[in-house]
Amino acid sequence: MGDACEVNEIHTDRIEHALKSMPPEDELYDLAELFKVFGDSTRIRILFVLFGEEMCVCDLAEALSMTQSAISHQLRILKQNKLVKSRREGKSIFYSLADDHVGTIIGQGMEHITEDA
């Protein structure tokens, strides 16, 4: 039992019930990894820009006043997590949002931070 509280016995069933409805460890890990991607203001800003329309790397860098390298590194993370997709057109590569979850997740987040407080 370790250093749990003394009323532990009373809540054992409660604990087991909670653990039963919990997803497997690797899914929880992947989920945290996904939210980690949203947890950076540079990536959030990139997603907001792409929410409107696709854009190439250099324009993103210009729009966000950051170096091409920094943007490119972050785009890689966004793409690895399937939040954006890319398309080549000549020398440029255009990025756009991958699916609808991005908008929904960010939307709910916005509701949360604007609603209360």
Add this chain to the structure above:
Amino acid sequence: MGDACEVNEIHTDRIEHALKSMPPEDELYDLAELFKVFGDSTRIRILFVLFGEEMCVCDLAEALSMTQSAISHQLRILKQNKLVKSRREGKSIFYSLADDHVGTIIGQGMEHITEDA
């Protein structure tokens, strides 16, 4: 103009349009901070447990096989971001989810990681 790409002039209107619909800097920062809270597997596991029912700190520690201190530190972060609320009952303090956004955000995240791949 810095080191932007040469077709820059062509996309200037596109950049300005994107920046116009972008929330103010502090909101973007708060939004990233919120998602940062979801971006840790310990906090995700806490939220999943509380999704079913309220629970005291020691039971959470037992359920997740972690020290009371570690859980308490994470609960503080969750509470500061209004994702959980607390209620005292005798010596124990029971934590529960604060509002519906938690479920929606986690649900969308789960959809995203399970759907594709």
Add this chain to the structure above:
DNA sequence: ATTTCATATGAATGATTATTCATATGTTCA
């Protein structure tokens, strides 16, 4: 009041990570 128990918290540490700098890859045009 004092002891006990549940929770909170400050400081330290190890791990993770965003940005920068330099450079590599891959495309286009001459």
Add this chain to the structure above:
DNA sequence: TGAACATATGAATAATCATTCATATGAAAT
């Protein structure tokens, strides 16, 4: 083929952060 341009990436650095350990706070009971 070679020069110019857009993007990608590896290594290094600085900053952030989760956990641990020790200890403090605060409630309950004897």
